[in-house]
Amino acid sequence: MRAYERLEVKDLEICLAGTGRDVVSELSLTVGAGEVLGLVGESGSGKTTVALALLGHARRGLEITRGEIALDGVNLLTLSPQEMREFRGAKVAYVPQDPSAALNPTLKIGSQLTECLTSHPGAVDEVRSRVAEVLAEVRLDAQPEMMKRYPHQLSGGQQQRVAIAMAFCCRPSLIVLDEPTTGLDVSTQRHVLETIRNLCKTYGVAAVYVSHDLAVVGGLVSKVAVMYAGRVIELGATYPVFNTPVHPYTRGLLAAAPSPERAEVLTGIDGQPPRPGRRPQGCFFAPRCSFAIDRCRVETPAPVQVRSQVVRCFRASEIVHAERERVVLTPLPDSIAEPSLSLKDISAKYGSQPVLHGVSLDLAPERCVAVVGESGSGKTTLARCIVGLHSNWEGDIRFEGNPLARGTRRRSKDVLRRIQYIFQNPYTSLNPRKTIGQILAQPLDHYFDMSRREMSDRAAKVLQEVSLGEDFLGRYPDQLSGGERQRVAIARAIVVEPDVLVCDEVTSALDVSVQAVIVELLRRLQREHGLSMVFITHNLALVRSVAQKVVVLNEGRIVEHGSVEKVLEHPEDPYTIKLIEDVPKLAPADEPVLSGY
Amino acid sequence: MTALAAPTEPQEPAVRSPRTPRRQWLAVLGAAARTTRGRVGLGIMLFIALVTVIGPFVTPYSSTAIVGSGLPFAKPSAQYLLGTDVLSRDVLSRVLDGGWVMLVMALCSTVFGVVVGGAAGISAAYLRGKWDGIIMRTVDVVLAFPQLVFALLFVSIIGPKLWLIVIVVGFTQAPAVARVLRSATLDISERDYVKAIELQGVKPVKVMWSEILPNLITPLMVEAGLRLTYSIVVMAGLAFLGFGQPPPSPQWGYMINENRGGLIGGNVWAVVAPTILIALLTIGTNTFTDAVARVAIGIEGRPQEALVLNEAAVAETTLGETA
Structure with missing residues (x-):
């Protein structure tokens, strides 16, 4: 142990300027030399706000109202602007999320x-x-x-x-990394992470790694701080936090993360984190917590030491002993029916640039095929060829035996209705100027001859199916969280009673806890409505919980296909093997990371 | 699969942002009117508008009658507050009565220009291909003529009809609107929510009208404000040249022309008063438009909290964009 820690943050509070509403409060951490601290939280938890505060910076509209950020004993918050300028870059450095923009x-x-x-x-x-x-x-x-x-x-x-x-x-003393690997594919991600880890260790740099992705953090950092609604709710060494989490939120997050090893029901955390100024009395997590008791709704829990972790929870010592349950999925039997959708030898181009080469796949009715690939593998292009958004392709796509035309204009209204597409990003796929009711009524109006009354009844019913209340009908997309928006997008697709659902990376813009909820919802709907589904993803771990068949795409070619069990457990193609190896594992595989303790 | 069949509990209602504006254009106008810049612009604008609207009812004399001594350019006096003009008519009366026609014409031509230009710009961007070429090259041709010359060309061929002036001036405004809206549409027509509607096989006209147009309200408003300013200037310019209401009806633009002989030694106010009014009107509309534009881009006037939370949301969405 050194005489002082490289970074010591004490009782940091950041407020919305002028309002006194805190975005981050009571935040204290220490990071030693050579140590990497993972600051984990979902959207809106305040993690990026904290990361910027470590550079002595507050975003427009925010101000640091209290606390101390000491780097090698110097409090950053008391420096003059001139001193701060000299400090930044030299003593404290920042690696932003998107390098192409930085x-x-x-x-x-x-x-x-x-x-x-x-x-x-x-x-x-x-x-x-x-x-x-x-x-x-x-x-x-x-x-x-x-x-x-x-x-x-x-x-x-x-x-x-x-x-x-x-x-x-x-050669700074502190380096702040704000999700530096989010935009990279799995293999690149791993190399970059290794580089960071080695550099920090070699030069005794304290690092704070901000991420929403538990899995990435698990393999990299020595210490984890889990943030929820602006507070650190669990802080401890990586291994115990990941293997014996205490706080209900941490437990929920870990349960929500899909695993490539087991096909299991993903349990998400319902609800959403409270926004600044709208936080409940008592424990902020209480409204979503299955362990909550009356006391949790009244008093704010102070941090307590449980095992090696510091946790903000009244029931921490009891929860430690609660079992984490997992529901294992029973696999669907193989379908022998005629494929509902059949692709033969599809080659697609963007302009003169070939993207897909001879891709063939069959989708059995009421089954799900996962298409897995890294960015640039052509998986989205494949989806767009199927639904008709991309028309520059050769080959044969048959839907229930009949060939599909290229492009939506040449397809019949009925075919268009029966193959529905769900977009990747729910933040861009809903028209911000329309209410949810209008968004859901639009396809009904287009495909069916319905009265206004019938349309709004149907819209209300489909909202129920995606677990949203009728009161959502009058809301606008910007009043909804990401998960709720994606539910609306799903509702828009199933409201017209399609046969095939093409889901293009539908969870990649969402938090892990929400991802689990959405994936479960999709699977439930798929089975209840007897839908055939094409599930496109870069996340191999998700495949296990969703699909029966999987095809792996690499540079526009299928390198491996077969049943999910076969491909994930006994991969044959070197590319698939590499992909599976590169999936960040939740539990840190190598102990040396923990040597800082 | 009984475990799956149990639907998850409905989520707790989404957090509503404090004042989520539903009529976006009203919200933007409101926010603009609350900024200093907007307040000044709106104040000037309303003042002049009030002068033109109420003016005709409160003129001390008839605006066309020859009053007083019959000599031109009487200096301001208690009887004629702004003196008299070249034909010995009361300048104050003429100023009060001489604005509304021009203002109505400017408004009409702005509406015409924004509708035509907007339709052209949106369809060019959305339909792409040959339509883009045809529409935008036409726009280039119209743009190649100086506005005033283009208007004069038609007016001198067909004659100084007021409706013609409105249409021609509106038409010369259209290209600028078309260009701005084209680029805005290019962006929006690539959004997923537009693609989602296209996937249903909805007709292009309907996609443009019901999906794209509602998202163009802000640029439309800014353009309309800008075009109104220009329309006023062009209308006044045409009136100065004698294309407008035929004399003896009072008009600010023509007043400047007919009274310029009085600038030296005569009654300066006969020229200065209408000039000031025209200048104030354009300054007012322009300043307010500027405020609207600033609010629309987010430079000022947005509530801080909404901004911060919005940025956070945007930051989160970009995560998914990379694949």
Whole structure:
């Protein structure tokens, strides 16, 4: 143990400016040299706000109202703007979420790296050698001409390495990483994570890794702080937090994360986190908590030590002993019926750029086929060919034996109704100017001859099916959370009674707890309505809980297909094997991470 | 699968943002009117509008009658507050009576221009391909003519009819509207909610009308404000050149022309008064439009909380965009 910790945050409070409503409160953490702290939370938990506060920055409309952020004993919040400027970059550095937006597209990589060094004279002895050194550290030194490249000439993973190199080049004491691997595919993600871990260890840098993804954090950090509604509700070393979580929220999050090893019912956490200013009395999690007692709704729990974790929960010592239950799914028998949708030898192009090469797959009625691939594998293009949004393809798609035309204009109204598509991002797939009632009535009006009364009855009924109340009819999309929006999008698809549902990454824009709820909803609807489903995802772990058959796409070609059990348990193709290996595991596999303790 | 069949409990009602504005255009106008810039612009605008509307009913004399001594350019006096003009008519009466026709014409031509230009811009962007080419090249041709010259061309061929002036001026405004709305539509027509409707095989006209148009209200409002300013200027300019209501009806634009002889040694007010009014009117509309535009882009006037929470939501959505 060192005499002092690199980073000590005490009782931090951040409020909406002028209102006194706190976004983050009572936040205290310490991070030692060489240690990586994972700051985990779902959307709106305040994790990014905290990350920026560690740089002494508050977003527009927010202000840091209380507390202390001490880096090597210096309180950042008392520094003058001039001192702060010298501090940032040199002592504390930031790696943003989206590297393509963070790098200046008009500057060469070399100049971006030297810029940081020259603006902090004295940080390192020799600029040139340090740049070369730092490039080697992030493993970008293989190509000597890297310094002369522009950001757009690099891949996403390389761009993120450059951003990391920029952060590390002045040898800071603290580095804040804001979901730096979110936009990257699984394999790249793993390499970047390893790089970060090694650098922190080698140079004794304290790092705070902000993420919404428990799985990613699990393999990387030595310590985890789980945030909920602006507070840290569980704090402890990674291994115990992941294996014996105490707080009901942490337990819920972990139960919601899908596992590639078992086909099980995913249990999400219903409801949504309260927003600043609308937080309930007592424990903020109480309204969603199955363990809540009367006391939880009145008093705010103070942090208590349970085992090795610090937890904000009154019932922590009892909950520790509660069993985590898992419901294992019974697999559906193989279908021998004629396929409802059959693709033969589909090749698609964007302009002259080929995206898909000879893809064939069969979808049995009332079954689900998962299409798995990394970004750029052509999986979304495949979905769009099926539904008719993409028309530049060759081959044969048959729906119940009849060939499907290219493009929606040439398909009959009936075919269009029977194949429904659910978009990836519920934030863009609902018209912000229409009420949920209007959104649901629109397809009914288009496909069926219905009176207004019938339409609103049907809309109300379908809302019930996706577990939303009738009162949602009059709301607008911007009043809904991401999960609720995706439910509406699902409702819009099933309200016209389709036969085939094409789901394109429908959970990738959602939090883990919500993802579980949506996946369960889809599976329930699929079985109740006897739908055939094409489930497109990059998340191999999800496949197990949803689909019976899976095809793995790589660069527009199917590299492996078969039943889910076979492909996930006995993968044959090297690409599939790599994909499965690269899935971040919840429990940290290698103990060395914990050596900081 | 009994475990699955049990539907999850309905979620607790979504948190409503404090004042979620439903009529977006009203909300934007309201927010704009609450900013300093908006207040000043709206104040000036309403003042001039009030002058033009109430003016005709409170004129001290008939605006066309020759009053007083019959000599031109009498200086302001207790009897004629702003003096008299070149034909010895009361300047105050003429100023009060001379604005409303121009204002109505400017409003009409703005509506015409925004409707035509909007329709052209939206269809060009949404239909793409050859229609985009045809519509936008036509727009380029119209843009190649200076506004005033284009208007004069038609007016001199067909004659100085008021309806013609309205249509021609509106038509010259259309290209600018078309360009702005085209680029806004290009963005919106690629959104998923538009694709979702296209997937149903809905006709393009309906997609444009019911899905795209409601999302263009803000740029439409800003454009309309801007076009109104320009329409006023062009209307006044045409009136100055003698294309407008035939004399002796009073008109601010023509008053400047007919009385310019009085600028030196005569009654300056006969020219200055209408000039000030035209200037104030355009400054007022422009300032208010500016306020609307600023609010619409989010530079000022949005409640802080909504902004912060919105940013958070946007940040979260971008997570999913990458795949």
